Amino acid sequence: MAQYTRISGSVGLITLKNPPVNALSAVVRQGIVDSVERALGEPEVKCLVICGQSGKFCGGADIREFGKKMTGPPLIPVFHAIEAAAKPVVAAIEGIALGGGLELALGCHYRIAHSKAKLGLPEVTLGLLPAAAGSQRLPRLIGVPAALDLITTGRHVTAAEALQLGIVDQVTDHNTVDAAVKFALSVAGQSLDARRISTFPCPRLSNLDAVFEAAMQKVRQAARGAIAPIACVQAVRAAATLPYAQGLEREKELMATLFTSGQARALQYSFFAQRAVGRWSMPSGARWDTSKPKPIRKAAVIGLGTMGRGITVGLAQAGLSVVAVETQEKQLMEAKQAVSGMLERGAKKRGVSPPLGNISYSSNIKTVGDVDLVIEAVFEDMALKKEVFQQLSAVCRPGTFLCTNTSGLDIDDLASQTPNPELVVGMHFFAPAHVMKLLEVVYGPRSSPQAVATAMQLGKVIGKVSVAVGNCQGFVGNRMLSPYLSQANFLLEEGATPEFVDQVLEEFGFAMGAFRMSDLSGLDVGWRVRKAAGLVVPGQPARMRQGCRYSPLGDLLCEQGRFGQKTGSGWYQYDKPGSRVAKPDPWLHSFLEEYRTRHGLVARRIDHQEVLERCLYSLINEGFRILEEGIAAGPEDIDVIYVLGYSWPRHRGGPMFYADMVGLTRVLERLEFYHQAHPDVPSLQPCNLLRKLVASGSPPIHRWREVIKKVHSQL
């Protein structure tokens, strides 16, 4: 709702009340209309202030209403009524003014912001554009280049930047509503002609075409198939070239296309999914709301390689005390220098001082005796990790949580090295660990709910989106990647090239195709895992392992020392080791031809559809197996992992959402087709849960949990 009160006798105060972010629901919109009408009708009222309750101005349109039948007054006329008011209306912006929230403020005559407020038009991140006249008012207020930046990126700006850009008129460190009331009284009675943004001409640009061409090129490159950023550029162009009313029409048209698009659905699903994963549950019945985390004030990181350094930076930046341990003195000094550099660069960007004092460095593991939680981040080698866990058990005080940063090793096996396996959880960070948003929190069969809750909470404190998953080979992300990469390799055996497979996957929206990604991560990583799994053993049939089809192509490249970017060659060739520019490699092409001849394989023409379906549907099929086994609690968990950790295109929601969009029947049919053609590839065999979902009439994704629950109860 919107509450109307009178303060200081002559100020009408409208307070938006719709927790948690005062979104502009139908009731709030109606409340604003009624309050404005009332204030304008009261002769004693000289000016109005609009604010939001609980220190939050407004988080924008109510996303929960999207896709439902529209009720209540639309936003545009509400904002026009405010702008047309004959009494000054001042927005008192505390906390946030985002999307429709900022558009509401732009409809007001003046804007006062608290110094800690964040403002922005993040609609593009939801597959939309600021369609409550934001795309038309903002360029008129701050000019085309700055508006293009804000609207196409959706980035939030601080109050200081908003003041500099001209979005707000004043910034205060004190009570924002008091400041706004004072300000409103000071301008009461003055002409408002120069304060109605919709009447402003859009600031002229001599190089208008060039500016828009450059903007379009930039978003096309960054968007990888997303349509909203393009529509945002088109809407701002309308503001720059058309009268306000016509610009508004164009904004409406563009919004109508976006609003009903699958991309907007996917991005909005993703928004809620990222919040839903915080409400984790375990098959044991343990849940987020019944498991209390222990506060972590001091943590230790063991092993200061690339991952350990990133984790140390993340913890220190979040204000925790960190003991950073690396047993070799020389590596310790190198790590200290690298960590300090990362902290200094990060602090410079944020305009704060680097938290160097939060970290103490040591080459002695005994120095971790008084910490609340340890994150072991040594080399991905089970024997080494076991040794470290045994040492930690001896030196840590009772009750210390022991976490391992691993991308797939058995958490339970590690936990068995300690007298208190209930205190052990996996924390799978993604490189660079201080930047990447995703954290897989892996619980073993003996991890306590409190250990999981503590790791999840710590993830939140250091700014991660944490997803709780069960313990299995590769956890969720890498386990699903395995059939995807296998298919990519099989396609090469059958006639495709790495360039073609990557092109198809990149056109789908991945930042990098399977082969460019493998070259970047290092081919030796997978080689080591396959060796540890007993797959790379001499004397076995070349293309079969344990009765299933196997492609040794990656192993053969590694045997030649082709580990990817770092060695200057892998699936592609590079100018020099470490270079990032991948070029097709004639050597690789002849190698593939020879390989096929050697194994009696005849290259055939492979099309886009086959590449996409085999790579993606085998990955999705593994996702269904993961759900069936209870390794992930719901499809949202898998989708968040893929969007945040594996560059799955955001506007496609995630693999499980994509399966829902394509249609489960179609996914099932195609998997059956490919499995018939490749009976020796078990990952193409449709999993039971997928069959059950189809048999249950392919319910929409938000109802899959009901079917999963039934499957689990039958086990």
Ligand SMILES: CCC[C@H](O)CC(=O)SCCNC(=O)CCNC(=O)[C@H](O)C(C)(C)COP(=O)([O-])OP(=O)([O-])OC[C@H]1O[C@@H](n2cnc3c(N)ncnc32)[C@H](O)[C@@H]1OP(=O)([O-])[O-]
């Ligand atoms: C014609 C229309 C044109 C218009 O231009 C379109 C728009 O305005 S599009 C909108 C443009 N606006 C945006 O894109 C802003 C989107 N919102 C955000 O970016 C962040 O939520 C915010 C920064 C506000 C707070 O971050 P934080 O402090 O980390 O907290 P948090 O993120 O965990 O959220 C807490 C709870 O609030 C919920 N919720 C949040 N916003 C909305 C909403 N608009 N609606 C409904 N609910 C919303 C959220 O789901 C969560 O619920 P739950 O049940 O507890 O899981």
